[in-house]
Amino acid sequence: MPDIEIRNLTKVYNESGNSIVAVDDVDLTIEDGEFVTLVGPSGCGKTTTLRCVAGLNKPTSGTIKFGDRDVTQKPVQERNIALLFQDIALYPHMSVQENMAYGLKISGFSREERMARVEEAAELLQITDQLKKMPADLSGGQQQRVALGRSLVRDPEIFLFDEPMSDLDAKLKAELRPVIEKVTDEIGCPTLYVTHDQEEAMTMSDRVAVINDGELAQVAPPKEVYDEPASQFVSQFIGQPSTQFFEGNVGAVNGTAELDVGGYEYALARDGLEGWAGEDVRVGLRPQYIRVSDDPDAGIPATHLLDEPLGDATHSFFDTEFGEIVVVTDPDFEGNGGEYGLVFEDDYIQLYDNDSGVRIA
Amino acid sequence: MSQSEPPGGVFGLSYDRETRVIESLKVVSTAIIVLVGAWPIYWMTQLAFTEYETVEDTVTVFPTPDIFTLDNFNVLTEPEMYTYMFNTVVVAIGTIVTVVLVSLIAGYGLARLDFPQKENFARILLIGYLFSPIVIGIPLYQIWQNIGLLGTRFGLIIALSAISMPFAVWLMWKYIMTIPEAHEEAAWVDGASRWRGFRDVVVPQCRPAIIAAALFAFALAWNDFTFAQILLPQTDTTTFAPGILRAMGQAQFLPQAYLMAISLAMTLPPLLFAYFMQSYLLKGFQVRAL
Incomplete structure (x- = not known):
């Protein structure tokens, strides 16, 4: 099994004289057996990237290699890939069994071989009793299982997913995620999974590639993307509720750096801030690392607005001099519109360059 | 609008009476359309099954057994x-x-x-x-x-x-x-x-x-x-x-x-x-x- 090597991939669309850069110089290597998720807001170029890898779109420039094989100019039929579509795209006029066997039929497998493989895949996906049904008679989750089966029986070189679960409800998603992981493990090929859902990205991936405006913002394991975001965008995009941002100024740097956020002082025990003394920076902090104190004089004074109890935690909204701030609080927390103080946990404060949004510390 | 839903206030009557009026108007208009469309076909069909001498001499509206025939075909x-x-x-x-x-x-x-x-x-x-x-x-x-x-x-x-x-x-x-x-x-x-x-x-x-x-x-x-x-x-x-x-x-x-x-x-x-x-x-x- 090969790896996927994407080099300098660029895709420019020309629409009535305007050229729109959908994908801008993307470099990405997906190792054999690795599960990489391409995640980003809608319109960021993630699906275009995937379609270029699939061969459904032709890149403007750049190369795509599967192992030693340069497939940049190869049509989709010759790439031996599997692709799961957002709208599932089962053939509605064929039974489940025929749907799953169609690729094998085209490759010229005998009827017995086709049926044997379909049954094997159906067993793995627990859809054996659905084989005779038509796709329209199945639920969305079952349909996506069939689509997985269709890919599984063909034993593809590369597995691609184009937001396959975006039309399913949260519970079904959680149910299908392990199935997808099981299938990709079974095939053991490189997998590129496109989604706008960061939960999917975090839970399934070996590495997460965050893409914004056609450019890769960060490629790293899920935990690292969450804990050590490379830019303001990544920090904001990954994590629920999203990172809170403030304007700040780095003061004297002397072993520890002094940070001033709207008059509140924080001491950061970080290296590499020497060059930033006196500079304005952007300060980010995840809502998990803001503490709510009953004493309004501790930290930033805040008026409680409302609570969103989720069961295992509560998201609480506060009105402060910096605007609205979200804090993840204890599941039993009830603010009741009172006055509180918000305390930042210094160790988790992130600093970003004001102009480029690149992480400083 | 679904069929069971009463049509609102065309004639200014109560829901039940309005529904009845609308229903009967529907039947009447359907009947007119069907009649206009089906009458020529009926006329052609009944004449095709009537003995040709009878058709030439009188006007008949239905091929009763005494004048019924398949010979025309x-x-x-x-x-x-x-x-x-x-x-x-x-x-x-x-x-x-x-x-x-x-x-x-x-x-x-x-x-x-x-x-x-x-x-x-x-x-x-x-x-x-x-x-x-x-x-x-x-x-x-x-x-x-x-x-x-x-x-x-x-x-x-x-x-x-x-x-x-x-x-x-x-x-x-x-x-x-x-x-x-x-x-x-x-x-x-x-x-x-x-x-x-x-x-x-x-x-x-x-x-x-x-x-x-x-x-x-x-x-x-x-x-x-x-x-x-x-x-x-x-x-x-x-x-x-x-x-x-x-x-x-x-x-x-x-x-x-x-x-x-x-x-x-x-x-x-x-x-x-x-x-x-x-x-x-x-x-x-x-x-x-x-």
């Missing part, structure tokens, strides 16, 4: 009539096959491929729909004469296909656009060529549109008088509609009852075709923006 066994029928069937089938094949491929091209002036091409296509057969018929006569298609069934099939084509292509185009492209892309990913994907994935899903286009072409070909009259000038190669007219002109005496028997034989196939295909037909015509 013997006229269909005459060799001439047989030729007309055979020609009509051949031309109708030929037209259906041509129209369906060409419109499928043209509609697919319009729906899925990009080529310069695509929209204009489709618009010009519709202009072809504006000409009546008689306008095209005369020039076609000369062209067909020059290239040797005059008096051939093949020539008539081409002329009739051309007349049905604008609608059929338009229908297929819009219908194929309702089929998600992802279905085809899935087939390509599975290794199917564009042609194979078209055949295995697009065409089977086009069934309602195919049936609608076929029915339209069939009705046009089956009922065509003008083109057949112009392009099949010889009596022995013509189709039903001009054939009957010629039979009426040539025969010394063609009883009305015979004429009705012939007409009934000619009316039945499209009626049955439309009746049994109506669910598909409606689906085919349901395409938005048609």
Whole structure:
């Protein structure tokens, strides 16, 4: 099994004289057996990237290699890939069994071989009793299982997913995620999974590639993307509720750096801030690392607005001099519109360059 | 508005009375439409089954047992009539096959491929729909004469296909656009060529549109008088509609009852075709923006 090597991939669309850069110089290597998720807001170029890898779109420039094989100019039929579509795209006029066997039929497998493989895949996906049904008679989750089966029986070189679960409800998603992981493990090929859902990205991936405006913002394991975001965008995009941002100024740097956020002082025990003394920076902090104190004089004074109890935690909204701030609080927390103080946990404060949004510390 | 929901305040009556008034108006208007549509067919049918002498002498409204007969249909066994029928069937089938094949491929091209002036091409296509057969018929006569298609069934099939084509292509185009492209892309990913994907994935899903286009072409070909009259000038190669007219002109005496028997034989196939295909037909015509 090969790896996927994407080099300098660029895709420019020309629409009535305007050229729109959908994908801008993307470099990405997906190792054999690795599960990489391409995640980003809608319109960021993630699906275009995937379609270029699939061969459904032709890149403007750049190369795509599967192992030693340069497939940049190869049509989709010759790439031996599997692709799961957002709208599932089962053939509605064929039974489940025929749907799953169609690729094998085209490759010229005998009827017995086709049926044997379909049954094997159906067993793995627990859809054996659905084989005779038509796709329209199945639920969305079952349909996506069939689509997985269709890919599984063909034993593809590369597995691609184009937001396959975006039309399913949260519970079904959680149910299908392990199935997808099981299938990709079974095939053991490189997998590129496109989604706008960061939960999917975090839970399934070996590495997460965050893409914004056609450019890769960060490629790293899920935990690292969450804990050590490379830019303001990544920090904001990954994590629920999203990172809170403030304007700040780095003061004297002397072993520890002094940070001033709207008059509140924080001491950061970080290296590499020497060059930033006196500079304005952007300060980010995840809502998990803001503490709510009953004493309004501790930290930033805040008026409680409302609570969103989720069961295992509560998201609480506060009105402060910096605007609205979200804090993840204890599941039993009830603010009741009172006055509180918000305390930042210094160790988790992130600093970003004001102009480029690149992480400083 | 669902049917069980009472229509609100058209006559300013209570819900129950309003519903009753609307329901009865619906029945009355339906009855009028059915009567207007069905009466000629009924009249033709009852005359076709009545003894021809009776039809000539008196007005009857129902073929009661004493005047009932099937003999009128013997006229269909005459060799001439047989030729007309055979020609009509051949031309109708030929037209259906041509129209369906060409419109499928043209509609697919319009729906899925990009080529310069695509929209204009489709618009010009519709202009072809504006000409009546008689306008095209005369020039076609000369062209067909020059290239040797005059008096051939093949020539008539081409002329009739051309007349049905604008609608059929338009229908297929819009219908194929309702089929998600992802279905085809899935087939390509599975290794199917564009042609194979078209055949295995697009065409089977086009069934309602195919049936609608076929029915339209069939009705046009089956009922065509003008083109057949112009392009099949010889009596022995013509189709039903001009054939009957010629039979009426040539025969010394063609009883009305015979004429009705012939007409009934000619009316039945499209009626049955439309009746049994109506669910598909409606689906085919349901395409938005048609």
